[in-house]
Structure formats: C-alpha cells, structure tokens
Amino acid sequence: MADFTFGRLTFQALDKERLPLYVEWMRDPEVTRNLGVPMVPFSLTDEENWLENEFKRPIDERTMIISIQDAGTAGLKLIGNGGFHAIDHKEQSAEIGLFIADKSEWNKGYGTEAVQALIWHGFYHLNLHRIWLRVHAPNKGGIRAYEKAGMKHEGTLREAHYQEGKFVDVHIMSILRPEWDLVQKKEG
Ligand SMILES: CC(C)(COP(=O)(O)OP(=O)(O)OC[C@H]1O[C@@H](n2cnc3c(N)ncnc32)[C@H](O)[C@@H]1OP(=O)(O)O)[C@@H](O)C(=O)NCCC(=O)NCCS
Numbered sequence: 001m002a003d004f005t006f007g008r009l010t011f012q013a014l015d016k017e018r019l020p021l022y023v024e025w026m027r028d029p030e031v032t033r034n035l036g037v038p039m040v041p042f043s044l045t046d047e048e049n050w051l052e053n054e055f056k057r058p059i060d061e062r063t064m065i066i067s068i069q070d071a072g073t074a075g076l077k078l079i080g081n082g083g084f085h086a087i088d089h090k091e092q093s094a095e096i097g098l099f100i101a102d103k104s105e106w107n108k109g110y111g112t113e114a115v116q117a118l119i120w121h122g123f124y125h126l127n128l129h130r131i132w133l134r135v136h137a138p139n140k141g142g143i144r145a146y147e148k149a150g151m152k153h154e155g156t157l158r159e160a161h162y163q164e165g166k167f168v169d170v171h172i173m174s175i176l177r178p179e180w181d182l183v184q185k186k187e188g
Contacts, residue, residue: 001125006117009110010076011064014054018065018078019047025101034139035099036161060087060126066098066114068105079105082114084122092129094122106141115149123177132174136161143171150183151175 003012025031026042033039054062063083070077082098096118100111115133122128132154135142151173159167 004121006120007113008068009113009117010067011082011117011121012067014051014063014065014081016048016051019044019051021078022047022101025099028101028103030103031099031101033163034136034142036134036136039164058087060084066100066110066117068110078102079110080114082118084118084126087126087128092127094126094128094131096122096131096133111142111145112148115146115151119149119151119175119180123180129177130174132172135171135173136163137169137171138163143173146173149175150180152179 003010005011023042023044023046026037026047029039061084063081065078066080066082067076067078069075079102080098080100082096085095085097087094096115098111098114098118100106100114119131122131131151133146133151134157135146137143137156152175154172154174157170157172160170161168
C-alpha cells in the first residue's frame with residue numbers, strides 16, 4: 001500500500017538511503033539501551049545486512065519509517081521506525097515494536113502517536129484481535145507512552161533481560177480490538 005499518515009506522523013517503506021542515519025542512531029546507547037539489541041558498535045554493513053533481511057520478511061512485518069513535518073524545510077524529517085513482528089493469523093495476534101530515535105523529538109507525544117498508528121493499522125488493515133509489546137521495566141517513558149496509547153499491563157517476565165550490568169523485568173502490554181472499538185465509539 002502507499003504511504004499513510006496518522007496524526008502528525010507519516011509512515012513509509014524503509015530504503016537504503018536512510019541507513020547512514022540508522023548507523024548514527026544505533027551507535028547511541030541512550031537510544032538503543034531499551035531495544036534489546038546487542039550493545040556493540042554498529043557499522044553500515046550491519047545495517048545493510050539488517051535491511052536485506054527486512055526484505056525477506058513477510059510484507060506486513062516489514063519495518064516502516066516514521067517521519068514528521070520538518071518546520072525548517074517544509075519536507076519530512078525521519079524520526080524513527082515501527083512495525084509488526086510474528087503476526088499470527090490464526091490467533092489474530094501480533095507484537096509491535098518501535099523507536100523514536102531522534103532524541104530531540106522525545107517527550108513530544110510522537111511515541112504515543114506512533115503506537116496509536118500501529119494499533120489502528122493492525123486492527124483496521126491487518127484484521128488483528130490482539131496487539132502486544134514488550135517493554136523493559138526501566139523504560140519509564142515507553143511505559144507511559146504505551147499507557148497513553150491505550151495499552152494495558154498484562155504481565156511481567158521477571159528479570160528476563162540483562163541490561164547494563166543487571167537483570168531487569170520485561171513487561172508485556174497489550175490492547176484488544178473491542179477495547180479499541182470502545183475508544184473509537186467514545187471519540188465519535
Ligand atoms: C520510548 C519512546 C518510544 C517514547 O517516545 P516519546 O515520543 O518520547 O513518547 P511520548 O512523548 O509520546 O510519551 C512519553 C511520556 O513518558 C514520560 N516520560 C519520559 N521519561 C520519563 C521517565 N523517566 N519517567 C516517567 N515518565 C517519563 C513523558 O513525560 C511522556 O508522558 P506525558 O506526555 O504524560 O508527559 C522513545 O523514547 C524511544 O523510542 N526511545 C528509544 C527506543 C525505545 O525505547 N523504544 C521502545 C522499546 S519498547
């Protein structure tokens with residue numbers, strides 16, 4: 001399908017030209033520490049390999065880039081990405097993941113809006129019933145953003161992730177289609 005917009009965000013397909021910016025982002029521990037990626041210096045080749053694998057995944061599960069309107073240039077400014085993993089068509093369930101990697105854009109509501117957009121896309125286009133995510137307990141900003149987007153705490157995997165010298169809990173958060181329908185009805 002074509003690019004889509006949701007609120008202030010534009011979702012597009014990922015392409016090779018973006019990879020140098022990804023390398024910059026992936027080299028910043030402040031951005032990556034809650035992603036569960038290896039904490040090693042990332043190279044352009046790592047990102048090229050990642051992109052190659054992305055294109056081998058089912059099309060519904062390919063990472064989409066997320067941009068906002070750039071006040072300076074009137075064009076689009078890439079701020080992060082998001083997408084679906086492991087879509088289970090029988091259970092109509094899928095995991096989402098995202099990152100707003102441009103730190104200058106944190107705490108402006110874009111993370112919340114990106115999750116709302118993925119939820120809308122998952123229920124409206126992919127016919128899912130349950131959308132869930134994993135979030136590391138220290139990621140307070142993430143937890144807050146997902147709550148604001150309507151996700152509920154479902155359970156905790158105790159000390160399931162090793163991060164910066166210690167084991168941390170991993171929370172599972174989710175939203176079901178009827179919960180989302182209710183919010184849509186209320187918002188009219
Ligand atoms: C987590 C992430 C998606 C949040 O995006 P964002 O655009 O900053 O999110 P929002 O602005 O929509 O919401 C953040 C909320 O958390 C709050 N917050 C931020 N840091 C916080 C902290 N340390 N403790 C408590 N609340 C915090 C903000 O104040 C805001 O809440 P408010 O609107 O009620 O004031 C983004 O920071 C990110 O991608 N980080 C790097 C990678 C990552 O962690 N990805 C998610 C993996 S699950």
